[in-house]
Amino acid sequence: MENTIAFTDTETTGLEAGFHEIVEIGLVVADRETLRIVDTFDTKIKPKHIERASPKALQVNGYNEEEWQNAPDLKWAMKEFGLKTIGSIMCAQNITFDYNFIRESFKQTGIKDLMSYHRIDLFTLSWVVLKDKGITRFSLKEVCKFIGVEEEPDPHVAINGAMAAYQVYCKLMNKIPPE
Numbered sequence: 525m526e527n528t529i530a531f532t533d534t535e536t537t538g539l540e541a542g543f544h545e546i547v548e549i550g551l552v553v554a555d556r557e558t559l560r561i562v563d564t565f566d567t568k569i570k571p572k573h574i575e576r577a578s579p580k581a582l583q584v585n586g587y588n589e590e591e592w593q594n595a596p597d598l599k600w601a602m603k604e605f606g607l608k609t610i611g612s613i614m615c616a617q618n619i620t621f622d623y624n625f626i627r628e629s630f631k632q633t634g635i636k637d638l639m640s641y642h643r644i645d646l647f648t649l650s651w652v653v654l655k656d657k658g659i660t661r662f663s664l665k666e667v668c669k670f671i672g673v674e675e676e677p678d679p680h681v682a683i684n685g686a687m688a689a690y691q692v693y694c695k696l697m698n699k700i701p702p703e
Contacts, residue, residue, distance in 0.1 A: 533685030537577035550682030586679025
């Protein structure tokens, strides 16, 4: 897997890793050279401390107890995520946010993070490639609109965010995603 990019999106119960929790992980693993998708992963995660959740965060990701009733725990999710991302370079729209939650989750579960220490921030890449082309806001939604990638619908679902990140990356790199 060392020749892959792990396009990752997390949905969380708030903004503070270590206090708030991941409630959903979406992952699209692609070959670094061809950008062919080699694996995907999408799971809800049952939170341990929903009472700490920000109401705004739960509104953004559509969390409700019924849909998360049978969700696996964080340890199972991180084990699966970890196995699928060995040696991968993680890429996310706001890499600091998503990686902080991923790193904290690896730490909490005792599962070793075997991803590459390199990371790709899609926000920064979008800014570098598009800043002189008339776009002024670089959220994933705005970048998707600007370059013609289908926007992530509301409420946010992690696999949709990961897939949008993958598609934006392909467009920014002037590569058409393989079928």
